[in-house]
Amino acid sequence: MGISRHKSDQYTEVATGLTTGAKLLAQYASLWQHNAFLQALAEGALPEAAASHDLAPMIAWQQHYEPRETPYAQADYPFWVARDTPGRKWAQVCSLAAPCVEETPSEALLPWIDWCGGKGHLGRLLRYRPSPDAAPVITLDTQCTLCQAGAKRSAKDRSPGAPPHFFVCGSVFQPPFAEQNCRWIALHACGDLHRHLVHAASQSTTVQTLVLAPCCYHRQQAAVFTPLSETGQRALSETGMTWDREVLRLAQQDSTTASQGEIKRREETLLWRLSYASGQGLPYKPLPSLPASVKSFAAFVDWAATRHSTPVPDSNTAAHWLAEGEKCRARMQALDSQRHRFRRPLEIWLLLDMVQCLIEAGFMVEYWQFCQATNSPRNLALYARRAAVS
Ligand SMILES: C[S@@+](CC[C@H](N)C(=O)[O-])C[C@H]1O[C@@H](n2cnc3c(N)ncnc32)[C@H](O)[C@@H]1O
Numbered sequence: 173m174g175i176s177r178h179k180s181d182q183y184t185e186v187a188t189g190l191t192t193g194a195k196l197l198a199q200y201a202s203l204w205q206h207n208a209f210l211q212a213l214a215e216g217a218l219p220e221a222a223a224s225h226d227l228a229p230m231i232a233w234q235q236h237y238e239p240r241e242t243p244y245a246q247a248d249y250p251f252w253v254a255r256d257t258p259g260r261k262w263a264q265v266c267s268l269a270a271p272c273v274e275e276t277p278s279e280a281l282l283p284w285i286d287w288c289g290g291k292g293h294l295g296r297l298l299r300y301r302p303s304p305d306a307a308p309v310i311t312l313d314t315q316c317t318l319c320q321a322g323a324k325r326s327a328k329d330r331s332p333g334a335p336p337h338f339f340v341c342g343s344v345f346q347p348p349f350a351e352q353n354c355r356w357i358a359l360h361a362c363g364d365l366h367r368h369l370v371h372a373a374s375q376s377t378t379v380q381t382l383v384l385a386p387c388c389y390h391r392q393q394a395a396v397f398t399p400l401s402e403t404g405q406r407a408l409s410e411t412g413m414t415w416d417r418e419v420l421r422l423a424q425q426d427s428t429t430a431s432q433g434e435i436k437r438r439e440e441t442l443l444w445r446l447s448y449a450s451g452q453g454l455p456y457k458p459l460p461s462l463p464a465s466v467k468s469f470a471a472f473v474d475w476a477a478t479r480h481s482t483p484v485p486d487s488n489t490a491a492h493w494l495a496e497g498e499k500c501r502a503r504m505q506a507l508d509s510q511r512h513r514f515r516r517p518l519e520i521w522l523l524l525d526m527v528q529c530l531i532e533a534g535f536m537v538e539y540w541q542f543c544q545a546t547n548s549p550r551n552l553a554l555y556a557r558r559a560a561v562s
Pocket of ligand 1: 293313318342
Protein backbone atom coordinates (compact mmCIF):
# COMPACT_ATOMS: atom_id res chain seq x y z
CA MET A 173 0.00 0.00 0.00
CA GLY A 174 1.23 3.50 -0.74
CA ILE A 175 -0.30 5.46 2.08
CA SER A 176 -1.79 8.86 1.20
CA ARG A 177 0.19 11.97 2.01
CA HIS A 178 -2.93 13.94 2.93
CA LYS A 179 -3.64 13.93 6.66
CA SER A 180 -7.42 13.34 6.69
CA ASP A 181 -7.14 10.72 3.90
CA GLN A 182 -4.47 8.93 5.93
CA TYR A 183 -6.79 8.79 8.93
CA THR A 184 -9.66 7.32 6.93
CA GLU A 185 -7.48 4.88 4.99
CA VAL A 186 -5.84 3.41 8.07
CA ALA A 187 -9.05 3.47 10.14
CA THR A 188 -10.80 1.48 7.39
CA GLY A 189 -7.90 -0.97 7.35
CA LEU A 190 -8.14 -1.50 11.11
CA THR A 191 -11.89 -1.96 11.12
CA THR A 192 -12.11 -4.33 8.15
CA GLY A 193 -8.94 -6.15 9.22
CA ALA A 194 -10.30 -6.81 12.73
CA LYS A 195 -13.63 -8.04 11.30
CA LEU A 196 -11.84 -10.42 8.93
CA LEU A 197 -9.49 -11.73 11.60
CA ALA A 198 -12.54 -12.37 13.81
CA GLN A 199 -14.40 -14.07 10.94
CA TYR A 200 -11.56 -16.58 10.51
CA ALA A 201 -10.61 -16.81 14.21
CA SER A 202 -11.41 -20.55 14.35
CA LEU A 203 -8.62 -21.12 11.80
CA TRP A 204 -5.85 -19.30 13.65
CA GLN A 205 -6.72 -18.27 17.20
CA HIS A 206 -5.86 -21.47 19.00
CA ASN A 207 -2.80 -23.09 20.48
CA ALA A 208 -1.62 -25.58 17.85
CA PHE A 209 0.56 -27.45 20.38
CA LEU A 210 -2.37 -28.16 22.73
CA GLN A 211 -4.75 -28.86 19.84
CA ALA A 212 -2.31 -31.40 18.41
CA LEU A 213 -2.19 -33.20 21.76
CA ALA A 214 -5.99 -33.32 22.00
CA GLU A 215 -6.49 -36.06 19.44
CA GLY A 216 -9.68 -35.83 17.39
CA ALA A 217 -10.29 -32.22 18.39
CA LEU A 218 -8.96 -30.59 15.24
CA PRO A 219 -10.35 -27.14 14.47
CA GLU A 220 -12.06 -26.44 11.17
CA ALA A 221 -10.11 -26.87 7.95
CA ALA A 222 -9.27 -23.79 5.90
CA ALA A 223 -10.57 -25.59 2.80
CA SER A 224 -14.13 -25.00 3.99
CA HIS A 225 -13.58 -21.20 4.08
CA ASP A 226 -13.30 -18.64 1.33
CA LEU A 227 -10.10 -16.80 2.25
CA ALA A 228 -10.28 -14.38 -0.70
CA PRO A 229 -11.44 -11.35 1.40
CA MET A 230 -8.56 -11.82 3.85
CA ILE A 231 -6.05 -12.22 1.02
CA ALA A 232 -7.39 -9.07 -0.70
CA TRP A 233 -7.11 -7.12 2.59
CA GLN A 234 -3.54 -8.30 3.07
CA GLN A 235 -2.57 -7.38 -0.48
CA HIS A 236 -4.07 -3.92 -0.10
CA TYR A 237 -2.40 -3.09 3.20
CA GLU A 238 0.89 -4.92 2.68
CA PRO A 239 3.39 -2.05 2.58
CA ARG A 240 5.59 -1.45 -0.41
CA GLU A 241 9.18 -2.55 -0.44
CA THR A 242 11.51 0.28 0.36
CA PRO A 243 10.55 3.27 -1.81
CA TYR A 244 13.41 5.40 -0.46
CA ALA A 245 16.72 6.06 -2.13
CA GLN A 246 19.70 4.80 -0.15
CA ALA A 247 22.28 7.38 0.90
CA ASP A 248 26.04 6.85 0.44
CA TYR A 249 28.11 6.65 3.60
CA PRO A 250 31.89 6.76 3.97
CA PHE A 251 32.98 3.12 3.52
CA TRP A 252 34.64 2.99 6.95
CA VAL A 253 31.35 3.64 8.78
CA ALA A 254 30.19 0.13 7.84
CA ARG A 255 33.27 -1.48 9.39
CA ASP A 256 32.39 -3.77 12.33
CA THR A 257 28.67 -3.75 11.46
CA PRO A 258 27.51 -7.21 10.34
CA GLY A 259 26.28 -7.23 6.70
CA ARG A 260 22.60 -7.87 7.37
CA LYS A 261 22.54 -5.26 10.14
CA TRP A 262 24.21 -2.71 7.85
CA ALA A 263 21.52 -3.18 5.20
CA GLN A 264 18.84 -2.77 7.89
CA VAL A 265 20.23 0.43 9.41
CA CYS A 266 20.80 2.06 5.99
CA SER A 267 17.22 1.31 4.97
CA LEU A 268 15.70 2.43 8.24
CA ALA A 269 17.46 5.80 8.04
CA ALA A 270 16.61 6.27 4.34
CA PRO A 271 13.29 8.20 4.61
CA CYS A 272 14.96 10.94 6.62
CA VAL A 273 16.54 12.34 3.45
CA GLU A 274 13.21 14.10 2.98
CA GLU A 275 13.64 16.17 6.12
CA THR A 276 13.93 19.93 6.04
CA PRO A 277 17.28 21.48 7.11
CA SER A 278 15.80 22.54 10.48
CA GLU A 279 14.51 19.00 11.15
CA ALA A 280 17.86 17.56 10.14
CA LEU A 281 19.57 19.52 12.92
CA LEU A 282 17.51 17.96 15.72
CA PRO A 283 19.32 15.39 17.85
CA TRP A 284 18.56 11.71 17.34
CA ILE A 285 17.77 9.39 20.20
CA ASP A 286 18.39 5.79 19.16
CA TRP A 287 16.29 3.86 21.67
CA CYS A 288 17.39 0.34 22.60
CA GLY A 289 20.29 0.92 20.25
CA GLY A 290 22.56 -1.95 21.36
CA LYS A 291 26.12 -1.28 20.19
CA GLY A 292 24.98 1.78 18.26
CA HIS A 293 25.38 0.60 14.64
CA LEU A 294 22.41 2.73 13.67
CA GLY A 295 23.58 5.72 15.70
CA ARG A 296 27.00 5.62 14.08
CA LEU A 297 25.46 5.73 10.63
CA LEU A 298 23.09 8.61 11.53
CA ARG A 299 26.07 10.61 12.62
CA TYR A 300 27.63 10.32 9.19
CA ARG A 301 24.59 11.13 7.13
CA PRO A 302 25.83 12.73 3.94
CA SER A 303 24.41 16.10 4.89
CA PRO A 304 26.09 19.26 6.12
CA ASP A 305 23.49 19.38 8.90
CA ALA A 306 24.17 16.03 10.56
CA ALA A 307 22.95 16.07 14.17
CA PRO A 308 24.26 14.61 17.45
CA VAL A 309 23.11 11.11 18.34
CA ILE A 310 22.35 9.54 21.71
CA THR A 311 22.28 5.75 21.74
CA LEU A 312 20.47 4.31 24.76
CA ASP A 313 20.39 0.70 25.92
CA THR A 314 19.90 -1.09 29.25
CA GLN A 315 22.96 -3.26 28.66
CA CYS A 316 25.92 -1.19 29.80
CA THR A 317 28.44 -3.58 28.21
CA LEU A 318 26.88 -2.93 24.78
CA CYS A 319 27.02 0.83 25.40
CA GLN A 320 30.68 0.60 26.40
CA ALA A 321 31.59 -1.50 23.36
CA GLY A 322 29.63 0.88 21.11
CA ALA A 323 31.26 3.99 22.58
CA LYS A 324 34.71 2.48 22.06
CA ARG A 325 33.89 1.63 18.44
CA SER A 326 32.30 4.99 17.73
CA ALA A 327 35.29 6.87 19.15
CA LYS A 328 37.52 5.19 16.55
CA ASP A 329 35.89 6.82 13.56
CA ARG A 330 35.30 10.34 14.77
CA SER A 331 36.21 12.57 11.87
CA PRO A 332 36.71 16.34 12.13
CA GLY A 333 33.41 18.21 12.15
CA ALA A 334 31.31 15.09 12.79
CA PRO A 335 28.64 15.59 15.47
CA PRO A 336 29.10 13.74 18.78
CA HIS A 337 27.74 10.24 19.43
CA PHE A 338 26.85 9.71 23.10
CA PHE A 339 26.01 6.39 24.72
CA VAL A 340 23.71 6.24 27.73
CA CYS A 341 23.11 3.10 29.75
CA GLY A 342 19.47 3.39 30.75
CA SER A 343 15.91 2.33 30.11
CA VAL A 344 13.35 3.48 27.59
CA PHE A 345 10.89 3.53 30.48
CA GLN A 346 13.01 5.95 32.55
CA PRO A 347 14.83 8.08 30.01
CA PRO A 348 17.78 9.63 31.83
CA PHE A 349 17.67 12.99 30.03
CA ALA A 350 15.31 15.94 29.83
CA GLU A 351 13.08 16.18 26.80
CA GLN A 352 13.94 18.71 24.15
CA ASN A 353 12.97 18.92 20.50
CA CYS A 354 14.39 15.76 19.04
CA ARG A 355 13.93 12.80 16.70
CA TRP A 356 13.47 9.23 17.88
CA ILE A 357 14.51 6.10 16.08
CA ALA A 358 14.46 2.43 17.11
CA LEU A 359 15.41 -0.69 15.18
CA HIS A 360 13.79 -3.91 16.35
CA ALA A 361 12.36 -2.61 19.59
CA CYS A 362 10.58 -5.51 21.30
CA GLY A 363 6.92 -5.55 22.49
CA ASP A 364 6.51 -3.15 25.38
CA LEU A 365 9.48 -1.07 24.19
CA HIS A 366 7.96 -0.17 20.83
CA ARG A 367 4.50 0.24 22.33
CA HIS A 368 5.92 2.61 24.93
CA LEU A 369 7.77 4.63 22.26
CA VAL A 370 4.66 5.03 20.12
CA HIS A 371 2.55 6.00 23.12
CA ALA A 372 5.18 8.41 24.52
CA ALA A 373 5.68 10.05 21.11
CA SER A 374 1.91 10.43 20.73
CA GLN A 375 1.74 12.21 24.11
CA SER A 376 4.83 14.37 23.60
CA THR A 377 5.06 17.84 22.10
CA THR A 378 8.81 17.69 21.51
CA VAL A 379 9.25 14.53 19.45
CA GLN A 380 9.28 15.73 15.87
CA THR A 381 10.07 12.45 14.11
CA LEU A 382 9.71 8.79 15.04
CA VAL A 383 11.24 6.05 12.90
CA LEU A 384 10.43 2.60 14.23
CA ALA A 385 10.84 -1.03 13.25
CA PRO A 386 8.98 -3.15 15.82
CA CYS A 387 9.65 -6.78 16.71
CA CYS A 388 8.74 -9.46 19.29
CA TYR A 389 5.14 -8.27 19.58
CA HIS A 390 4.38 -10.81 22.33
CA ARG A 391 6.95 -9.40 24.75
CA GLN A 392 4.55 -7.40 26.84
CA GLN A 393 3.84 -7.38 30.58
CA ALA A 394 0.07 -7.22 30.24
CA ALA A 395 -1.70 -10.55 29.78
CA VAL A 396 -4.09 -9.03 27.24
CA PHE A 397 -3.24 -6.76 24.29
CA THR A 398 -4.80 -3.30 24.16
CA PRO A 399 -4.48 -1.47 20.83
CA LEU A 400 -2.66 1.86 20.99
CA SER A 401 -5.02 3.78 18.73
CA GLU A 402 -8.59 4.67 19.62
CA THR A 403 -9.68 3.33 16.24
CA GLY A 404 -7.89 0.04 16.88
CA GLN A 405 -9.44 -0.28 20.35
CA ARG A 406 -12.91 0.27 18.91
CA ALA A 407 -12.32 -2.08 15.98
CA LEU A 408 -11.08 -4.91 18.18
CA SER A 409 -13.70 -4.50 20.87
CA GLU A 410 -16.50 -4.55 18.25
CA THR A 411 -15.37 -8.03 17.24
CA GLY A 412 -15.43 -9.33 20.84
CA MET A 413 -11.96 -10.84 20.34
CA THR A 414 -9.33 -10.85 23.11
CA TRP A 415 -5.70 -11.15 22.06
CA ASP A 416 -3.29 -12.62 24.56
CA ARG A 417 0.50 -13.08 24.21
CA GLU A 418 -0.05 -16.35 22.34
CA VAL A 419 -1.95 -14.44 19.63
CA LEU A 420 0.78 -11.79 19.43
CA ARG A 421 3.41 -14.53 19.18
CA LEU A 422 1.82 -15.70 15.92
CA ALA A 423 2.71 -12.32 14.36
CA GLN A 424 6.32 -13.32 14.41
CA GLN A 425 6.39 -17.04 13.97
CA ASP A 426 8.62 -17.34 10.94
CA SER A 427 12.18 -18.37 10.65
CA THR A 428 13.45 -17.10 7.32
CA THR A 429 16.82 -16.21 8.83
CA ALA A 430 17.24 -19.21 11.19
CA SER A 431 20.21 -21.45 10.42
CA GLN A 432 19.77 -25.10 9.43
CA GLY A 433 21.13 -26.06 12.86
CA GLU A 434 18.58 -23.85 14.67
CA ILE A 435 15.70 -25.24 12.58
CA LYS A 436 16.80 -28.83 13.23
CA ARG A 437 17.08 -28.26 16.98
CA ARG A 438 13.66 -26.56 17.10
CA GLU A 439 11.99 -29.44 15.25
CA GLU A 440 13.74 -32.06 17.36
CA THR A 441 12.82 -30.44 20.69
CA LEU A 442 9.23 -29.89 19.54
CA LEU A 443 8.95 -33.62 18.80
CA TRP A 444 10.36 -34.44 22.25
CA ARG A 445 7.95 -32.05 23.96
CA LEU A 446 4.95 -33.45 22.09
CA SER A 447 6.04 -37.05 22.71
CA TYR A 448 6.59 -36.53 26.43
CA ALA A 449 3.33 -34.57 26.81
CA SER A 450 1.31 -37.22 24.95
CA GLY A 451 2.83 -39.87 27.23
CA GLN A 452 1.82 -37.85 30.32
CA GLY A 453 -1.72 -37.27 29.06
CA LEU A 454 -3.88 -34.19 29.57
CA PRO A 455 -4.03 -31.73 31.22
CA TYR A 456 -0.74 -30.56 29.76
CA LYS A 457 1.90 -29.60 32.31
CA PRO A 458 4.22 -26.93 30.87
CA LEU A 459 8.01 -27.24 30.87
CA PRO A 460 10.55 -24.39 30.89
CA SER A 461 13.21 -23.71 28.22
CA LEU A 462 15.33 -26.72 27.45
CA PRO A 463 19.02 -26.54 28.44
CA ALA A 464 21.38 -26.85 25.44
CA SER A 465 23.03 -29.84 27.21
CA VAL A 466 19.94 -32.04 26.56
CA LYS A 467 20.72 -33.76 23.27
CA SER A 468 18.56 -36.90 23.07
CA PHE A 469 14.99 -37.96 23.80
CA ALA A 470 16.19 -40.17 26.67
CA ALA A 471 17.96 -37.17 28.24
CA PHE A 472 14.85 -35.05 27.62
CA VAL A 473 12.63 -37.58 29.41
CA ASP A 474 15.04 -37.62 32.40
CA TRP A 475 15.07 -33.83 32.54
CA ALA A 476 11.29 -33.45 32.16
CA ALA A 477 10.48 -36.19 34.70
CA THR A 478 12.76 -34.48 37.22
CA ARG A 479 11.04 -31.13 36.61
CA HIS A 480 7.62 -32.72 37.09
CA SER A 481 8.74 -35.02 39.93
CA THR A 482 7.34 -38.07 38.08
CA PRO A 483 8.97 -41.50 37.55
CA VAL A 484 11.23 -41.92 34.51
CA PRO A 485 9.60 -44.46 32.12
CA ASP A 486 11.48 -47.51 30.76
CA SER A 487 12.94 -47.35 27.26
CA ASN A 488 10.04 -49.30 25.63
CA THR A 489 7.50 -46.85 27.00
CA ALA A 490 9.65 -43.92 25.87
CA ALA A 491 9.84 -45.41 22.34
CA HIS A 492 6.03 -45.71 22.29
CA TRP A 493 5.72 -42.05 23.39
CA LEU A 494 8.03 -41.00 20.58
CA ALA A 495 5.84 -42.79 17.99
CA GLU A 496 2.74 -41.02 19.38
CA GLY A 497 4.69 -37.76 19.33
CA GLU A 498 5.30 -38.19 15.58
CA LYS A 499 1.53 -38.36 15.01
CA CYS A 500 1.00 -35.25 17.15
CA ARG A 501 3.70 -33.45 15.19
CA ALA A 502 1.98 -34.22 11.88
CA ARG A 503 -1.27 -32.81 13.32
CA MET A 504 0.54 -29.74 14.61
CA GLN A 505 2.17 -29.10 11.22
CA ALA A 506 -1.24 -29.18 9.53
CA LEU A 507 -2.65 -26.77 12.11
CA ASP A 508 0.35 -24.46 11.91
CA SER A 509 0.36 -24.19 8.14
CA GLN A 510 -3.27 -23.06 8.42
CA ARG A 511 -2.51 -20.57 11.23
CA HIS A 512 0.46 -19.14 9.39
CA ARG A 513 -1.75 -17.80 6.60
CA PHE A 514 -2.90 -15.25 9.17
CA ARG A 515 0.57 -14.34 10.45
CA ARG A 516 1.26 -11.46 8.09
CA PRO A 517 -2.28 -10.01 8.25
CA LEU A 518 -1.96 -9.93 12.04
CA GLU A 519 1.46 -8.28 11.88
CA ILE A 520 0.18 -5.67 9.41
CA TRP A 521 -2.82 -5.00 11.67
CA LEU A 522 -0.52 -4.39 14.65
CA LEU A 523 1.55 -1.97 12.57
CA LEU A 524 -1.56 -0.13 11.32
CA ASP A 525 -2.62 0.32 14.94
CA MET A 526 0.69 2.08 15.74
CA VAL A 527 0.44 4.14 12.55
CA GLN A 528 -3.08 5.20 13.49
CA CYS A 529 -2.11 6.09 17.07
CA LEU A 530 0.45 8.54 15.66
CA ILE A 531 -1.98 9.90 13.05
CA GLU A 532 -4.53 10.48 15.83
CA ALA A 533 -1.81 12.44 17.68
CA GLY A 534 -1.25 14.72 14.68
CA PHE A 535 1.67 13.03 12.90
CA MET A 536 1.92 12.34 9.18
CA VAL A 537 2.89 8.69 8.92
CA GLU A 538 4.22 6.40 6.21
CA TYR A 539 5.07 2.76 6.53
CA TRP A 540 7.08 0.48 4.35
CA GLN A 541 9.10 -2.76 4.14
CA PHE A 542 12.57 -1.61 5.02
CA CYS A 543 14.33 -4.85 4.09
CA GLN A 544 13.72 -8.19 2.44
CA ALA A 545 12.27 -10.94 4.64
CA THR A 546 15.42 -12.96 3.95
CA ASN A 547 17.43 -10.21 5.65
CA SER A 548 15.05 -10.00 8.61
CA PRO A 549 11.50 -11.34 8.84
CA ARG A 550 10.69 -8.29 11.02
CA ASN A 551 10.82 -5.96 8.05
CA LEU A 552 7.99 -3.49 8.68
CA ALA A 553 8.78 0.08 9.70
CA LEU A 554 6.96 3.35 10.18
CA TYR A 555 8.14 6.90 9.66
CA ALA A 556 6.13 9.54 11.54
CA ARG A 557 6.70 13.25 11.19
CA ARG A 558 4.86 15.89 13.11
CA ALA A 559 2.56 17.51 10.58
CA ALA A 560 3.29 21.17 9.93
CA VAL A 561 0.64 23.46 11.48
CA SER A 562 -1.44 24.91 8.65
C1 LIG B 1 16.46 -6.71 19.49
S1 LIG B 1 17.71 -5.75 20.25
C2 LIG B 1 17.92 -4.44 19.07
C3 LIG B 1 19.24 -3.74 19.23
C4 LIG B 1 19.57 -2.73 18.12
N1 LIG B 1 18.55 -1.74 17.93
C5 LIG B 1 19.85 -3.45 16.83
O1 LIG B 1 18.95 -3.60 16.01
O2 LIG B 1 20.97 -3.92 16.67
C6 LIG B 1 16.85 -5.02 21.56
C7 LIG B 1 17.71 -4.18 22.48
O3 LIG B 1 16.85 -3.59 23.47
C8 LIG B 1 17.60 -3.43 24.66
N2 LIG B 1 16.64 -3.18 25.74
C9 LIG B 1 15.86 -4.08 26.38
N3 LIG B 1 15.09 -3.45 27.31
C10 LIG B 1 15.38 -2.12 27.22
C11 LIG B 1 14.90 -0.97 27.90
N4 LIG B 1 13.98 -1.05 28.85
N5 LIG B 1 15.43 0.23 27.56
C12 LIG B 1 16.39 0.33 26.59
N6 LIG B 1 16.87 -0.74 25.92
C13 LIG B 1 16.38 -1.95 26.23
C14 LIG B 1 18.36 -4.72 24.74
O4 LIG B 1 19.46 -4.61 25.63
C15 LIG B 1 18.76 -4.95 23.27
O5 LIG B 1 20.03 -4.39 23.01
